Amino acid sequence: MTASALPPPTTSDADWWRSAVVYQVYVRSFADSNGDGIGDLLGIQQRLPYLRDLGVDALWLTPFYTSPMIDGGYDVADYRDVDPMFGTLADFDAMITDAHALGLRIIVDIVPNHTSSAHPWFTAALAAAPGSPERERYLFRDGSGEHGELPPNDWESIFGGPAWTRVPDGQWYLHLFDPAQPDLNWRNPEVRAEFEDILRFWLDRGVDGFRIDVAHGMIKEDGLPDVGFSTMTTGRRQVELLGKGRLPYFDQDEIHDIYRAWRPILDSYPGGRMAVAEAWAETPQRLARYIGPDELHQAFSFDFLDATWSADSFRKVIDTALAEATIVGAPTTWVLSNHDKQRHVTRYGDGEVGLRRARAAALLMLALPGCTYLYQGEELGLPEVLDLPDEVRQDPQFLRTGESRDGCRVPLPWNGDLAPYGFGPHGSELSWLPAPATWRELSVAAQNDVPGSTLELYRAALRIRRVHRALVDGADGVTWLETEPGVLAFSRAANDGSTELVCVVNISGTPVELRGYGRALVASAELTGRDGVVVLPVDAAAWLERR
Known part of the structure; x- marks a missing residue:
């Protein structure tokens, strides 16, 4: 077709x-x-x-x-x-x-972010000379040190080790992951x-x-500046900053x-x-x-x-x-x-x-x-x-x-x-x-x-989520309900206010009574009853409906 x-x-x-x-x-x-x-x-x-x-x-x-x-x-x-x-x-x-x-x-x-090293673009880049259009598709750089024998900077691979690999003509290419995954030059x-x-x-x-x-x-940040620390110098991996701090190779404006x-x-x-x-x-x-x-x-x-x-x-x-x-x-x-x-x-x-x-x-x-x-x-x-x-x-x-x-x-x-x-x-x-x-x-x-x-x-x-009015056409927020410590409870209401779905999660370490939340629709563990009151076990959640 x-x-x-x-x-x-x-x-x-x-x-x-x-x-x-x-x-x-x-x-x-x-x-x-x-x-x-x-x-x-x-x-x-x-x-x-x-x-x-x-x-x-x-x-x-x-x-x-x-x-x-x-x-x-x-x-x-x-x-x-x-x-x-x-x-x-x-x-x-x-x-x-x-x-x-x-x-x-x-x-x-x-x-x-990267191609395979088997991608035709990268094989062409390896066959081409430094500064060629083929290499400009990737991030090739001259090395540091007296004879270019050191990587261009201190960047590390997310998978561990240096983020640079040297090719036979002496240049280095960047790979934030495996050497078989060369990074593309997105300014090209x-x-x-x-x-x-x-x-x-x-x-x-x-x-x-x-x-x-x-x-x-x-x-990547202009000039490809050093991070300023590496596993080799401090024992701290740069990837530990992922989602917590700035890195010159991630989240640039x-x-x-x-x-x-x-x-x-x-x-x-x-x-x-x-x-x-x-x-x-x-x-x-x-x-x-x-x-x-x-x-x-x-x-x-x-x-x-x-x-x-x-x-x-x-x-x-x-x-x-x-x-x-x-x-x-x-x-x-x-x-x-x-x-x-x-x-x-x-x-x-x-x-x-x-x-x-x-x-x-x-x-x-x-x-x-x-x-x-x-x-x-x-x-x-x-x-x-x-x-x-x-x-x-x-x-x-x-x-x-x-x-x-x-x-x-x-x-x-x-x-x-x-x-x-x-x-x-x-x-x-x-x-x-x-x-x-x-x-x-x-x-x-x-x-x-x-x-x-x-x-x-x-x-x-999933069946309830697809048809329940409080989940299908309700507001995009939740209303938190007062509970004892260690218990999460919130409600979502249909737009016309006709019905609510209440979700209760018991992380408190002891069973909790569910009062005033309505009838149970589904629960992750068997609900028990005591004196006509529904009890939610430890490490369990339930959906209830009230009108």
Whole structure:
């Protein structure tokens, strides 16, 4: 099917992204259609009915473009094609057609900060001379020291070690991540024109939005000045400043010119095409600058993900995010896990405690106004896999720092008693990362239609979120209710005042009585009764309705 023949999204609501529930698909680990142990686009297509029935509105697909896969596809060699590992452009067209027919929108990752070292531009740069147009697409510099034998400055890679690699003719090139991911020079008009064309390529194929990788990173401070400290000199990694302080290679003011050029492109297509930034900034105010009618639609709120398991921490983060959303006139974006962070079941304590808290956090998040991003497998209550053998880990960060993101990327368990639990077609035993034996009890099939399962909890909450008037047409804020210490309670009301939804989360350490909140709609743990009063257990949440 040609791009021009693709059907439009099933709804004409241009503001769909303001309250959407977006499901992140880590393509390599979602579903394998051909038995090679690697997830692919056809696998996603086959599982679209599951996602429709789960109740999400859109899918965010991690990179599936042509890539050497040094960093799981975030090292792109061709931005306009599908890596054979994942299928073909025809597979993508078929998948997005079926997604739209089921009422699901598709958001794709775009990686503009850097390319793969296998990208034709970079191979041409290596073959060209210093100062050539080919090298001007990237950030090549002469070294420091008497003979240029030292890096141009003290910048460090996010993955650990220096951010510079020397080439045979003596120059150095910048890579804020792996050496296989050279940073582009976004002050070069050719780079800007290329990515504007890439946006149009995928918009023409029907994508509904973009998640922008390292959206804060494309512009570097003039002169590339030193940070002033490094791991080698102080033992303190520069990445520790991410989201907390200023770095000369992140969140430069000039970056907003790029997004002001992108927004008219998105607006020129029908159906509410959108963009969400993976951006880190030192203050909420600076992060808010990425959002607006002339820039991007959303930016992830990682403060919610980083909140500790306490009522005070969650309330502070929620209040700050809602206040900033009011200022910029855009919705908040809530997220508990993603492909770069330890799964929140494990962050909250692992085991039964972690799962109990994760279920409660899900109800808290889904009751808040704005857009929510789910990470694949959280609806199953999957924990981080902490005991992967070193020899199977593929995260380039692991090789440089010993830290690994592979534990949250283990392929999903779909069915069966033996790993890889239906990840591939019937009889397939291959899986690019091994799943633990305990996951047989967490598979989709093991939880499907089982009352009280995490999967059914998500389905119930998402079903209510889609139809309850207080969540559908209520205000963009929350009304906090007075409670005992350690308990969060807020209400959201329908615009006409006819009904309220109350969300209560018990982080107090003792069961709490729910008085005056109305009838229970859904709860993350079994509610008990005492003298006609509903009791909410420890580390649990409930939605109640009052009229």
